[in-house]
Amino acid sequence: MTHSKAKTSLEALKISLRQLRWREFPLGRRLPCDIYWHGVSFRDSDIFSGQVNKFPGMTEMVRKITLSRAVRTMQDLFPLEYNFYPRSWILPEEFPLFVDEVRMLKDSDPSWKPTFIVKPDGGCQGDGIYLVKDPSDIRLSGSIPARPAVVQEYICKPLLVDKLKFDIRLYVLLKSLEPLEIYIAKDGLSRFCTEPYQEPTLKNLHQVFMHLTNYSLNIHSGNFIHSDDANTGSKRTFSSILCRLSSRGADVKKLWSDIISLVIKTIIALTPELKVYYQSDIPAGKPGPTCFQILGFDILLMKNLKPMLLEVNANPSMRIEHEQELSPGVFENVPSAVDEEVKVAVIRDTLRLVDPHKKKRRDVQCQAPERGPEEPLPAGPAALPSLCLKQVFPKYAKQFSYLRLLDRVAALFIRFLGVKGTTKLGPTGFRTFIRNCKLSNSNFSMASVDILYIDITRRWNSMGIDHKESGMCLQAFVEAFFCLAQKKYKSLPLHEQVASLIDFCEYHLAALDEKRLVCGRGVVERRSAVVPCQTDGPHLAPAAHSPLLNHMATAGKFADDRNQRYERC
Numbered sequence: 001m002t003h004s005k006a007k008t009s010l011e012a013l014k015i016s017l018r019q020l021r022w023r024e025f026p027l028g029r030r031l032p033c034d035i036y037w038h039g040v041s042f043r044d045s046d047i048f049s050g051q052v053n054k055f056p057g058m059t060e061m062v063r064k065i066t067l068s069r070a071v072r073t074m075q076d077l078f079p080l081e082y083n084f085y086p087r088s089w090i091l092p093e094e095f096p097l098f099v100d101e102v103r104m105l106k107d108s109d110p111s112w113k114p115t116f117i118v119k120p121d122g123g124c125q126g127d128g129i130y131l132v133k134d135p136s137d138i139r140l141s142g143s144i145p146a147r148p149a150v151v152q153e154y155i156c157k158p159l160l161v162d163k164l165k166f167d168i169r170l171y172v173l174l175k176s177l178e179p180l181e182i183y184i185a186k187d188g189l190s191r192f193c194t195e196p197y198q199e200p201t202l203k204n205l206h207q208v209f210m211h212l213t214n215y216s217l218n219i220h221s222g223n224f225i226h227s228d229d230a231n232t233g234s235k236r237t238f239s240s241i242l243c244r245l246s247s248r249g250a251d252v253k254k255l256w257s258d259i260i261s262l263v264i265k266t267i268i269a270l271t272p273e274l275k276v277y278y279q280s281d282i283p284a285g286k287p288g289p290t291c292f293q294i295l296g297f298d299i300l301l302m303k304n305l306k307p308m309l310l311e312v313n314a315n316p317s318m319r320i321e322h323e324q325e326l327s328p329g330v331f332e333n334v335p336s337a338v339d340e341e342v343k344v345a346v347i348r349d350t351l352r353l354v355d356p357h358k359k360k361r362r363d364v365q366c367q368a369p370e371r372g373p374e375e376p377l378p379a380g381p382a383a384l385p386s387l388c389l390k391q392v393f394p395k396y397a398k399q400f401s402y403l404r405l406l407d408r409v410a411a412l413f414i415r416f417l418g419v420k421g422t423t424k425l426g427p428t429g430f431r432t433f434i435r436n437c438k439l440s441n442s443n444f445s446m447a448s449v450d451i452l453y454i455d456i457t458r459r460w461n462s463m464g465i466d467h468k469e470s471g472m473c474l475q476a477f478v479e480a481f482f483c484l485a486q487k488k489y490k491s492l493p494l495h496e497q498v499a500s501l502i503d504f505c506e507y508h509l510a511a512l513d514e515k516r517l518v519c520g521r522g523v524v525e526r527r528s529a530v531v532p533c534q535t536d537g538p539h540l541a542p543a544a545h546s547p548l549l550n551h552m553a554t555a556g557k558f559a560d561d562r563n564q565r566y567e568r569c
Contacts, residue, residue, distance in 0.1 A: 002025040004026060006037050032047075050289050050356075051354055061277070087152065159302060161241060161244065163196040164193050187238055192213065297312055352384070352387065408506070409478055460475060488504075
């Protein structure tokens with residue numbers, strides 16, 4: 001392993017490598033390494049093999065605005081399944097909408113007295129976060145907020161321990177994107193505020209040590225308690241909180257189940273765009289590394305033990321020490337037993353899971369000669385504790401696969417990108433998508449297609465979405481796809497409209513692929529089963545001996561049944 005590109009604290013990584021007895025190359029080496037450990041993001045075109053601990057685009061995907069957009073799209077499709085994310089608005093473009101919706105909600109329920117939390121998009125460690133009671137209190141620069149931000153309804157009734165508000169930092173390993181593979185650490189960190197909690201009022205809105213759980217803020221409080229005991233102090237293990245809740249009769253198993261569900265659903269919301277970034281940085285058919293990544297999920301428990309997602313961190317801190325002031329102005333790094341207990345296990349067991357030589361090591365251990373009764377167990381990997389990371393996907397895939405509609409939409413988007421390495425769809429690609437999927441007709445001409453493309457693309461580009469490339473980004477394509485689905489299947493709920501249009505598109509693309517395959521091979525004996533090759537000709541006649549055509553016939557019958565029931569656009 002090499003960590004020459006890592007700029008962050010590496011002590012936990014080095015302890016993990018010593019426990020595993022792996023070789024490290026802190027300055028890199030000429031020969032390829034098995035694992036490359038980067039500090040912040042995936043930015044290296046010189047790696048052609050091995051594994052990298054960052055996914056392309058992950059840092060961009062979990063920024064507050066991008067994460068909010070991704071989750072809100074899933075809330076449009078599956079509102080009940082994604083009710084773990086607070087009501088949110090994006091500033092500056094949604095500021096008028098925010099004002100109008102708050103006014104309407106207050107008019108419909110005069111007893112509703114909300115508090116809102118404003119989070120700058122690029123902020124971290126609590127930087128720039130503040131609370132307001134009214135939209136007019138948001139800090140403006142002229143007519144728009146000073147910088148892009150997300151404003152959310154503040155959770156006023158959190159679970160308290162020792163009268164203090166706290167949040168949970170859970171570590172999640174995204175081991176693979178395709179196929180999707182997710183692990184959750186069995187323990188995490190609970191980070192406490194340092195002043196007793198009171199519900200927000202105009203008098204206490206600005207008391208950050210009461211309302212904000214960020215460690216980087218509360219460490220500056222005179223009430224912050226450093227402790228080596230996992231059950232006390234301002235930073236504790238999550239398992240210690242679970243033990244305390246269990247002793248009070250709380251259903252800890254249900255709580256864990258809810259947290260697992262939250263994590264899987266959040267990752268499902270992120271994967272479509274991650275796949276677009278991945279194919280851009282590591283195009284199919286070209287040499288490149290595989291990726292994995294440790295994410296930090298920040299979760300708040302409500303008074304009724306419902307977990308709420310606060311944010312996701314692409315680069316969670318792996319420091320296992322803290323600064324302690326020995327005398328005025330003199331600081332020393334002091335080890336933190338709580339951090340070391342949790343973080344070293346997460347890094348070590350992540351490396352065990354992605355170990356490319358795992359099978360070889362296991363075979364060597366199986367072939368090792370038997371030891372005598374007095375011989376001690378060998379040190380190193382064979383004596384390591386059981387994994388602290390639990391697989392949750394694909395283990396629970398059946399329960400959540402129905403939510404992965406946007407993965408299929410992203411596959412359509414990627415298919416029509418045309419040029420490898422791009423992340424935006426040009427007008428020609430969009431027209432080809434419409435034509436190949438048979439979505440244009442007398443009521444929806446190609447001129448209407450162009451207008452739809454221009455209107456949606458222009459609006460998304462005006463939001464400041466990545467101006468490095470011109471064209472339609474995935475979020476804009478998803479909006480256009482939803483629009484087409486609503487036109488075509490008017491009387492269905494949105495998620496059924498989208499699913500129906502995906503089936504319709506996949507059927508026609510499968511037919512087109514089979515037609516091209518047959519024409520390319522020029523197989524004489526199958527010509528009777530197909531019409532002459534034309535770009536926009538009639539469909540294939542299903543051939544009984546072709547599995548793909550059988551699948552197409554089934555999908556076609558499904559699509560035709562729906563078309564008979566619902567009005568075409």
